[in-house]
Amino acid sequence: MNEVVLEARGLTKHYRRGARAVEDVSLVLRRGRVTALVGESGSGKSTVAKLLARLVPATSGEILLRGEKPGRFREYCRSVQMIFQDPFASLNPVHRIRYTLTRPLKIHRRSETPEQLLEAVQLPADFLDRYPHELSGGQRQRVAIARALAAQPSVLLADEPVSMLDVSIRLGVLNLLRDLKERLHLAVLYITHDIASARYFADETFVMYGGQVVEGGDSETVTQHPAHPYTQLLIASAPDPDRPATSTPTPLGEPPSLGSPPDGCRFSPRCPQATPRCWTDAPPRCSLGDGHWAACWLYEEVVA
Numbered sequence: 185m186n187e188v189v190l191e192a193r194g195l196t197k198h199y200r201r202g203a204r205a206v207e208d209v210s211l212v213l214r215r216g217r218v219t220a221l222v223g224e225s226g227s228g229k230s231t232v233a234k235l236l237a238r239l240v241p242a243t244s245g246e247i248l249l250r251g252e253k254p255g256r257f258r259e260y261c262r263s264v265q266m267i268f269q270d271p272f273a274s275l276n277p278v279h280r281i282r283y284t285l286t287r288p289l290k291i292h293r294r295s296e297t298p299e300q301l302l303e304a305v306q307l308p309a310d311f312l313d314r315y316p317h318e319l320s321g322g323q324r325q326r327v328a329i330a331r332a333l334a335a336q337p338s339v340l341l342a343d344e345p346v347s348m349l350d351v352s353i354r355l356g357v358l359n360l361l362r363d364l365k366e367r368l369h370l371a372v373l374y375i376t377h378d379i380a381s382a383r384y385f386a387d388e389t390f391v392m393y394g395g396q397v398v399e400g401g402d403s404e405t406v407t408q409h410p411a412h413p414y415t416q417l418l419i420a421s422a423p424d425p426d427r428p429a430t431s432t433p434t435p436l437g438e439p440p441s442l443g444s445p446p447d448g449c450r451f452s453p454r455c456p457q458a459t460p461r462c463w464t465d466a467p468p469r470c471s472l473g474d475g476h477w478a479a480c481w482l483y484e485e486v487v488a
């Protein structure tokens with residue numbers, strides 16, 4: 185078993201203006217593994233990443249780093265680094281790449297050189313003298329990854345790291361992250377709305393709906409044998425070259441209001457298989473074997 189590096193237990197975030205963005209989320213990130221967190225816009229994925237990065241305080245629940253309550257923020261940041269969606273906004277336009285990479289090396293008192301960081305993300309050393317506007321989106325995201333590596337982290341939280349990049353270069357950046365995971369034994373949280381990329385890139389996949397995790401397991405099982413009706417709908421509505429072109433994509437419908445989520449299962453208003461109980465009682469996590477589980481009343485007898 186790969187060692188657990190970061191663990192979330194019952195993480196909950198209610199924003200002041202009423203959105204119950206994240207409700208009772210538990211997950212573990214393991215050394216040398218990519219864990220995908222998949223869901224549509226507004227499902228709470230970014231809030232989970234911000235909670236794990238300690239950029240926003242949790243309403244309740246706890247985070248454990250290597251089994252212990254995290255201490256000072258700076259120490260924590262050294263271990264847990266975040267990569268943001270927008271590489272155009274995340275690099276300071278007035279500084280050359282050399283400054284962007286040298287600064288965290290100094291802060292974290294590392295002996296590595298900025299050249300070595302660029303090499304780790306497969307960029308040439310002469311990029312150090314360039315400004316962010318002289319780089320492509322993919323190159324900027326690689327610099328952002330290099331900056332995160334300057335802290336020598338054990339966890340990378342990657343929030344939609346390729347969704348703003350050209351389709352043609354997405355695979356290169358994902359392959360780089362996978363390569364780093366293997367070489368540096370990093371635990372990677374890969375946040376995405378693209379469940380197909382989770383199958384390709386992640387070892388484990390968690391599916392989020394309306395602020396809650398509704399299904400989890402190894403990526404192959406979750407994407408090829410989805411159990412939760414929401415995951416099934418998500419997969420049916422994703423473009424898939426293997427499906428016949430005649431089939432019409434399944435509409436996903438409207439996401440739930442997080443200001444006043446439905447009682448019971450949050451997916452019940454959109455669920456084609458909902459029963460009266462789904463409207464009133466929240467479903468338990470039902471184990472389906474080999475670490476695969478779904479929070480859905482359809483699998484109640486499996487729990488019993």
Ligand SMILES: Nc1ncnc2c1ncn2[C@@H]1O[C@H](COP(=O)(O)OP(=O)(O)OP(=O)(O)O)[C@@H](O)[C@H]1O
Binds near residue numbers: 205223229377442
């Ligand atoms: N600072 C905030 N104040 C109030 N509500 C917020 C805040 N940040 C997020 N929310 C709300 O929390 C919910 C979850 O947002 P979040 O950004 O985590 O979702 P997401 O799944 O990452 O979506 P996207 O993929 O569009 O970024 C949304 O309803 C959002 O409006």
